[in-house]
Amino acid sequence: MERTFLAIKPDGVQRGLVGEIIQRLEQKGFTLVGLKLLQVSKELASTHYGEHQAKPFFPGLVEFITSGPVVAMVWEGKGVIATARKMIGATNPLNSEPGTIRGDFGIDVGRNVIHGSDAPETAVKEISLWFGPEELVAWSSSL
Ligand code: CMP
Numbered sequence: 706m707e708r709t710f711l712a713i714k715p716d717g718v719q720r721g722l723v724g725e726i727i728q729r730l731e732q733k734g735f736t737l738v739g740l741k742l743l744q745v746s747k748e749l750a751s752t753h754y755g756e757h758q759a760k761p762f763f764p765g766l767v768e769f770i771t772s773g774p775v776v777a778m779v780w781e782g783k784g785v786i787a788t789a790r791k792m793i794g795a796t797n798p799l800n801s802e803p804g805t806i807r808g809d810f811g812i813d814v815g816r817n818v819i820h821g822s823d824a825p826e827t828a829v830k831e832i833s834l835w836f837g838p839e840e841l842v843a844w845s846s847s848l
Contacts, residue, residue: 708738708779709786710822710831711793715773717818718742722810723776726819729792729806730780739779739832739841745771753834762815769815777835786821786828793821 711730713723731737745753750767757763780789794805798817801808811817822828832841 706781707783707785707825707828708781708832709789709828710820710835711778711780711789712820712835713776713778714770714816714818714820715775716769716816717810718774718776720810720818722806722818725810726806727778730789733788733792735780735782735785735789736845737778738781738843739777739836741777741836741840742774743777744773745775747771749834753831765815779832779836779841786823786825789821790823793819 713726717723717726727737747767750770751758754763754766754770757766760766782788792805794801794807796807796817797814798807798811799814801811803809806819807817822831
């Protein structure tokens with residue numbers, strides 16, 4: 706079954722959006738298979754955002770993502786990579802549709818609440834960067 710990596714950024718945690726975000730994904734029908742709160746190291750942040758290393762906003766991005774706790778998650782379900790991205794909305798919250806997480810809760814591209822893997826290869830890479838296999842629980846509802 707398809708899996709994706711999502712991380713609620715320090716702004717999302719500090720604004721009390723963790724429950725709301727998890728609820729949206731649960732209610733959509735996706736399954737939470739990995740979850741932890743962590744203080745991200747500069748090393749993890751730099752690896753995770755490695756593709757943006759040459760961008761002018763890179764130092765600020767690393768600074769921000771390491772500035773407070775992050776909620777890292779792995780979600781599972783049919784089409785979860787693309788659908789979670791749709792539910793998250795465009796990178797710049799000013800362009801995100803209302804009804805999306807960023808569209809409803811943000812106005813600043815550097816404080817855009819949540820990160821989500823953008824493609825299957827990225828999801829595999831990000832899941833293994835942030836989680837050990839022993840931290841993921843394969844389960845499905847029996848209800
Ligand atoms: P994310 O989906 O986590 O992936 C890369 C992040 O870089 C993105 O969300 C934004 O938070 C951030 N980002 C992208 N463009 C800019 C920008 N122009 N200024 C600051 N941060 C940016």
